[in-house]
Amino acid sequence: EIAKLPKETLALWEKYGADESDDKESFQKSFIRHVTTTLARSIYNIDNFSAYQATAHSVRDRLIKRWNETQQTHTEVDSKRVYYLSLEFLLGRSLDNALLNLGLKDNYGGGIKELGFTMEDVLEQEVDAALGNGGLGRLAACYMDSLATMDYPAWGYGLRYTYGIFQQRLKDGYQIEFPDYWLNFDNPWELPRLDVVVDVQFCGSVNRYTDEEGHERYAWEGGDTLQAIAYDVPIPGYGTKNCINIRLWSSKPKRQFDLTRFNEGQYEQAVYEQMQAENITAVLYPNDNHMVGKELRLKQQYFWVAASLFDIVRRFKKSEKPWSNFPLQVAIQLNDTHPTLAIVELQRILVDLEGIGWDEAWAIVTQTFAFTNHTILPEAMERWPVPMIQYLLPRHMQIIFDINLFFLQKVEKAIPNNRDLLAKLSIIEESTPQFVRMAHLAIVGSHRVNGVAALHSELIKQTIFKDFIQFYGESKFENKTNGITPRRWLHQANPKLSELITETLGSKNWLKNLDLLKGLKSHVNNKDFRKRWVAAKLSNKVRLADYIQKATGVTVNSNALFDVQVKRIHEYKRQFMNILGVIHRYNTLKKMTSEERACVVHRVVIFGGKAAPGYYIAKLVIKLINSVAEVVNNDNSIEDSLKVVFIPDYNVSVAEIIIPASDISQHISTAGTEASGTSNMKFVLNGGLILGTVDGANIEICEEIGDDNIFMFGNLAHQVDDLRHAHRYRSVPVDPSLQAVINDIESGQFGDSRIFAPLINTLTHGKDYYLISDDFQSYLDTQKLVDESYKDQEGWTTKSIMCSAHMGKFSSDRAIQEYADQIWEIKPVPVMTKKHI
Numbered sequence: 001e002i003a004k005l006p007k008e009t010l011a012l013w014e015k016y017g018a019d020e021s022d023d024k025e026s027f028q029k030s031f032i033r034h035v036t037t038t039l040a041r042s043i044y045n046i047d048n049f050s051a052y053q054a055t056a057h058s059v060r061d062r063l064i065k066r067w068n069e070t071q072q073t074h075t076e077v078d079s080k081r082v083y084y085l086s087l088e089f090l091l092g093r094s095l096d097n098a099l100l101n102l103g104l105k106d107n108y109g110g111g112i113k114e115l116g117f118t119m120e121d122v123l124e125q126e127v128d129a130a131l132g133n134g135g136l137g138r139l140a141a142c143y144m145d146s147l148a149t150m151d152y153p154a155w156g157y158g159l160r161y162t163y164g165i166f167q168q169r170l171k172d173g174y175q176i177e178f179p180d181y182w183l184n185f186d187n188p189w190e191l192p193r194l195d196v197v198v199d200v201q202f203c204g205s206v207n208r209y210t211d212e213e214g215h216e217r218y219a220w221e222g223g224d225t226l227q228a229i230a231y232d233v234p235i236p237g238y239g240t241k242n243c244i245n246i247r248l249w250s251s252k253p254k255r256q257f258d259l260t261r262f263n264e265g266q267y268e269q270a271v272y273e274q275m276q277a278e279n280i281t282a283v284l285y286p287n288d289n290h291m292v293g294k295e296l297r298l299k300q301q302y303f304w305v306a307a308s309l310f311d312i313v314r315r316f317k318k319s320e321k322p323w324s325n326f327p328l329q330v331a332i333q334l335n336d337t338h339p340t341l342a343i344v345e346l347q348r349i350l351v352d353l354e355g356i357g358w359d360e361a362w363a364i365v366t367q368t369f370a371f372t373n374h375t376i377l378p379e380a381m382e383r384w385p386v387p388m389i390q391y392l393l394p395r396h397m398q399i400i401f402d403i404n405l406f407f408l409q410k411v412e413k414a415i416p417n418n419r420d421l422l423a424k425l426s427i428i429e430e431s432t433p434q435f436v437r438m439a440h441l442a443i444v445g446s447h448r449v450n451g452v453a454a455l456h457s458e459l460i461k462q463t464i465f466k467d468f469i470q471f472y473g474e475s476k477f478e479n480k481t482n483g484i485t486p487r488r489w490l491h492q493a494n495p496k497l498s499e500l501i502t503e504t505l506g507s508k509n510w511l512k513n514l515d516l517l518k519g520l521k522s523h524v525n526n527k528d529f530r531k532r533w534v535a536a537k538l539s540n541k542v543r544l545a546d547y548i549q550k551a552t553g554v555t556v557n558s559n560a561l562f563d564v565q566v567k568r569i570h571e572y573k574r575q576f577m578n579i580l581g582v583i584h585r586y587n588t589l590k591k592m593t594s595e596e597r598a599c600v601v602h603r604v605v606i607f608g609g610k611a612a613p614g615y616y617i618a619k620l621v622i623k624l625i626n627s628v629a630e631v632v633n634n635d636n637s638i639e640d641s642l643k644v645v646f647i648p649d650y651n652v653s654v655a656e657i658i659i660p661a662s663d664i665s666q667h668i669s670t671a672g673t674e675a676s677g678t679s680n681m682k683f684v685l686n687g688g689l690i691l692g693t694v695d696g697a698n699i700e701i702c703e704e705i706g707d708d709n710i711f712m713f714g715n716l717a718h719q720v721d722d723l724r725h726a727h728r729y730r731s732v733p734v735d736p737s738l739q740a741v742i743n744d745i746e747s748g749q750f751g752d753s754r755i756f757a758p759l760i761n762t763l764t765h766g767k768d769y770y771l772i773s774d775d776f777q778s779y780l781d782t783q784k785l786v787d788e789s790y791k792d793q794e795g796w797t798t799k800s801i802m803c804s805a806h807m808g809k810f811s812s813d814r815a816i817q818e819y820a821d822q823i824w825e826i827k828p829v830p831v832m833t834k835k836h837i
């Protein structure tokens with residue numbers, strides 16, 4: 001029940017609800033207030049961590065104000081909103097980002113110094129919010145930043161995992177996993193909404209009945225009910241009052257305790273139910289580009305989808321518009337197939353709960369949803385056993401069968417007598433047991449399907465979704481090339497370069513319009529500008545070298561060429577090829593005379609990335625990298641011409657140190673396997689060059705920056721099938737350089753070779769699925785070109801500047817603009833400054 005407040009009260013709100021100012025003194029006041037009250041500490045008892053907490057709480061106060069004004073504006077205007085459903089939001093740290101987006105960094109920096117701390121130390125205290133695996137989760141975070149910055153009325157919906165992606169440590173060169181209990185200390189970046197609670201049902205049964213008007217209806221009854229509690233994460237836009245919301249759900253039991261059991265002395269049984277319920281949002285599944293069909297994961301998906309749709313529908317119903325207006329008020333984007341059950345849930349709400357006819361309901365559903373595909377790897381395709389869905393969600397399974405029936409009837413009508421096509425398009429895979437193909441369900445239930453880079457969007461039409469084109473034609477399938485936010489990935493991660501760009505262009509407008517970077521081109525021959533460009537890169541390399549020293553104990557020379565590959569460890573991303581290339585380089589260096597070596601460009605090869613805990617081969621790749629590093633880094637005979645490091649626990653905040661420091665980064669997936677890649681964009685934006693295959697967004701980056709400024713190599717996507725086929729007829733790799741490297745490993749040069757046998761085995765006996773052998777020579781040749789180019793430091797600097805200058809297209813603002821105009825049909829809603837109560 002909302003209290004009706006008398007006029008005098010409203011006046012008090014006006015008077016005391018006034019601004020908390022953003023000047024230095026106001027910050028210092030709020031800092032001291034938070035230390036003494038929120039943290040209950042005294043001036044004699046503050047460490048860097050408390051200073052971080054107090055600063056964060058001061059920023060949080062200001063965020064909440066903007067967040068409130070944004071929500072009030074959106075409620076008042078009530079225009080169409082977009083809801084971005086993502087099982088992963090890889091946000092990283094929030095304090096620096098909030099300070100920059102709110103324009104508080106300078107005042108707070110000055111204020112904190114006078115209080116006896118440094119901003120750098122304070123920022124270092126924050127633990128990453130790591131509720132994601134890799135590219136897909138970070139993309140969601142970049143998109144939220146753009147939606148906020150561009151004043152769109154948008155919400156993110158996800159899960160509040162108690163444990164984020166595991167922490168990676170190394171022992172004897174092997175990855176070991178530690179739980180990421182990120183909520184150990186208080187989390188100032190979330191607002192618990194203990195009043196926003198949604199019941200979520202599982203199991204039970206379906207009863208058919210006839211309603212008063214004689215219609216056949218279905219009721220889902222019985223089973224277990226859990227509760228979803230909302231935690232809201234404010235996302236501030238850059239240079240705007242707009243501050244949008246990511247709502248993360250946390251699970252808890254509906255009943256706190258089974259008192260009967262407790263009184264009977266069965267304490268363990270009594271808490272069992274509680275634990276089961278809390279389990280649902282306990283942990284993020286640590287797999288990237290790989291489906292593992294665990295029942296708990298399916299429960300997570302439904303729990304999240306049911307709570308989110310309840311919330312969305314509740315908000316829609318407040319405005320009392322007719323149901324036919326739903327798609328005019330609501331756009332829902334499915335980030336991969338993980339939230340596909342939302343399609344079924346909305347149909348269930350409309351048909352079973354709201355009593356709308358099937359066809360009318362289905363038209364509303366399909367106009368509301370759009371679906372983004374992020375991969376064509378077969379092992380990543382989600383399919384759930386029919387019996388598992390039947391047990392957990394009996395009514396949903398019926399609805400899926402009906403959706404499929406009506407869909408296949410339409411196909412049959414449009415393309416008669418083609419049973420083969422029906423089987424291929426069916427949402428149900430007719431195996432034993434049957435499976436639900438989530439991608440098919442997502443396509444059928446959405447009005448638009450998109451891939452994430454031009455090549456990928458073409459490939460999905462030619463491969464995994466080929467058969468759908470026959471029925472729908474091409475117009476349902478489109479491309480939305482990914483983007484990254486320049487606020488975090490240049491302004492925040494690379495302050496020196498950001499400052500230089502702002503000074504050179506004469507304003508900060510490029511941060512909201514990245515195309516303005518092309519203004520740098522006219523300065524490319526300006527000596528002073530070039531000098532500062534090079535100095536920024538060098539200081540970033542020094543910063544990274546310090547980090548490497550601390551994290552691995554290895555000393556690296558900041559004047560060497562920094563060669564970086566950081567991303568999830570996966571066979572298709574071919575870190576294996578990189579380390580095989582390193583072995584080739586090492587043994588070539590060893591054969592040289594000192595004089596010859598003096599002419600060689602010194603390199604530091606930097607790896608980072610997590611392997612899924614159950615991915616044996618990926619974990620062996622990490623072990624091989626570390627074994628090679630051990631030998632190379634301790635071999636004085638090569639005189640520092642090569643160093644190899646594996647930086648442990650790669651995450652968003654580590655990426656912010658690594659990316660601005662790279663000279664060259666590797667994006668070397670087998671052609672056709674990396675849907676887009678997004679770190680490639682981050683590296684180039686920061687003036688790093690790319691060594692890459694003709695894959696994903698590399699192709700579009702090449703188009704923008706020109707092929708003089710990128711090192712591309714390897715076979716093309718359309719050649720892959722034939723090459724794989726040809727492998728079947730050979731037992732050893734065809735490439736002699738590769739065979740030599742394999743021999744080196746097998747000779748024990750990097751320790752007990754038996755350890756690496758399963759890894760080597762992936763290349764031999766007709767396998768080599770990812771075509772390392774086919775691309776190896778071209779890879780080595782292109783690496784030589786990199787060395788030669790780097791010797792020409794002036795030429796390299798020109799390339800570096802030209803790279804950044806042409807990266808406008810890859811702002812996530814451009815991507816979001818395309819989604820907003822072409823899929824969601826939403827308009828910006830600037831936050832109104834007048835007071836709303």
Ligand code: CJB
Pocket residue numbers: 133134135136137139287288289290374375380452482674675676677678696
């Ligand atoms: N992607 O991160 C994931 N996880 C998956 O399970 C499937 C795909 C990645 O999504 C990124 C964002 O679209 C892409 O850039 C990347 O190529 C893809 O692997």
